[in-house]
Amino acid sequence: MGQKINPLGFRLGTTQSHHSLWFAEPKNYSKELQKDEIIRYYIKNYVEKNMTYSVMELIRIEIEKDVDLTTMKIYILPAHADVFNKHYQREGKNLQPNLQKKFAYVKKKKGDLKTGKDIYVTPKFNLTLIKIDEPYRHANILAKFLSAQLLARISFRKALKKAIQLAKQANAKGIRVQIA
Structure with missing residues (x-):
């Protein structure tokens, strides 16, 4: 009997592309991978709660990370093109600020540990909704x-x-x- 192989892993790079494009140091890799999964989970829940099933369907989420910017491409299947435009203006524009609020964190300055001042860091997200034809x-x-x-x-x-x-x-x- 032959060995079983995962079809996605087999086709990755030839007929399909990666869902995530980023690099991390080995000591930070697990944290970045967890952030990646949390972002996907948050986007899926947001789309399910705020964009109804009859209007839109989530197909794929691609995440690219640079040093200071995270770019996300969300592939969505709309029921109708005019409904997509109306819904995107209302709900899609709210997703990016909500993501920035969700993933903001407090970073301590090394020099200011005595004074106790913290820096509030808001990560930058670039969000694009792409309509599937x-x-x-x-x-x-x-x-x-x-x-x-x-x-x-x-x-x-x-x-x-x-x-x-x-x-x-x-x-x-x-x-x-x-x-x-």
Whole structure:
């Protein structure tokens, strides 16, 4: 028998790109990785709470970190383009200041330990929402479509055929569907 391999790790760098692009010193790597996960978790919760399911769907979050700036690209599937513009103006603009408040921290100056003065450091975030035009090229959107079809008590063969048809219409390179 052959060895099992993670499909994402196998395709990483050839057909897919990394979700995070940053470097850290070995002693700080675990802290940066935890910050990365906390940022993703916060964004997912914010989108679920403030941007309703019928309006937007979160597809992918890419995080790039420089020395003083964290750039985030959030790929979102909107239900309608005009709804995306209205919602982005209202809720999307609030996400960046909320992130900065959430991840602000207090840093002690080495020289001012005697006086007890602290410096309040606010990290800089650059946030970009990117609209996806062909949603059925993404596996997680097709999976949610299939689960909605099965919950609606539609025959699994019809649901599978419809998912394959939607992927072909979106010019997907290939598709393999399996329901357990």
